[in-house]
Amino acid sequence: MSELLKVTDLAVSYGSVPAVDGVSLTIEPGELRVILGANGAGKTTIIKTLLGLLRPRAGQIRLDGQTDLLRLRPHEIHQLGIAWVPEGRQLWNTLKVVDNLRLGGFAEPDKALVDRRMAAMFERFPRLRERQDQIAGSLSGGEQQMVAIARALISAPRLLLMDEPSLGLAPKVVRDVFGLVREINKMGIAILMVEQNARQALGVANWAYLLETGHIVESGSADEIGRKASVQAVFLGGHA
């Protein structure tokens, strides 16, 4: 099967401090894979490197088995169909909700298409339609996460990178977000998610990687990983 994204032996450092070392992973079209890891394990570093925002020290990142993402700048990578739901939402808080969404389609030359996609988002998230003229920073955490997800979907990506979408949200909202993650994946969009909330993430993912201090220590189907004693001990609150 042809991989959508293939990461080989990725190593990223901040100055002389290694954040990620020897990370290899793949994702196939339409899949939903999750990288589980604690704070500081290197999850966000991987995501930012895939987006071209960080330059790795070593390794390869290829899209569709051919395009070398390391040669491209962030805006060019975006145009290949990779979108981002950043950690902690990172909306443009001083801009209106509607402008946040519109900027999600900045690179799409067909503005009528962007308008149609925005209308579809408002259809799916009526709350955002009501609040479209509010400053994004004034929304609740859950609503902001909806904006962050909708903003990423406006570009109709093939691959969605989600960085801890459950972070800082109320438990009920977390369930909604994971329901939405599943729904987006059913639309055929491949998702690579990094999470600390292992129980919820393993519930929606079909494959999981376990990241510890910059290394992938386990990988397997979500069921398999969920049954591992080490994962239960660290992430699921069970007894080792």
Next chain:
Amino acid sequence: MELFLQQLANGLVIGSTYSVVAIGFALAFTVLRVINFAHPDIFMVGMFAGLAVTAQWPAFGLLVAMVAGAAGAGAVGFVLERTVIAPLRGRDVLMTLIGTLGVAIVLQNAMALVVGPDPVAYPALLPRRFIDIGPVALTVRQVANFAICLLLLGLVSLYVRGTSYGRATRAIAERPDVAAAFGIHVARICQITILLASMMAGVAAVSVGMLYGSASAFVGLLYGLKAFICMLVAGNRYFEGVMVVGLAIGIIEALVTGYLSSSLRDAAAFFVLIGVLYFRPNGLFGSYNA
């Protein structure tokens, strides 16, 4: 009351020029993370570009002079961005600060070599006639300066709020990484931003040259200082905030001149700066990364 209204009007006239220059500073600082010390001297180049055209072809009026001012200042701004700011982007803020300061010194002294160190007369592009607005009397040039600057400020506001590139500009100001990852070509927007800021400054410079009837290679210092203060007082979160503060500083200066002493005029802006930063260190309207 009449003095008050008259000084209010005078203050708005010169404050509008401060606002235009301040917006140029603010755009460079918020979007490119650069303290562009060359901006006031780009303004000065614009002033002389307008002067050169009208001196050469006296029949041409204000409009052509402003186009020339925009072109001259825009060209210098564009080259500055390509040769100094872009190569130093991502390095320490001090690097671009020193780089632009160097360019500022070169621009001032190069212009002084060409036109001499003393102020030179600026052509009278508009008649020296008074217009009465109620109890207030303003010259045609004052009214024109205010109208021109207000138009520039309105266009900036329209650009950053109503256009796709303008929204992208604000997106970069708030979160450059997220903007890049959402398909915004950050380097190109940065180029456009400096070009715009410079062209605006060039137009405003021609207008204020005409207003006071003189131009000097060192005229940038005064406007640059005031404009820089405006940006610090307002904070960099809202461009409109910088515009409002520019007008306010102009008014305060005019009132100080009218009621206290003209020798205190240039100190007024600094008192405002110290007072505001004491109580609101991130500026009146707040700053990013604060």
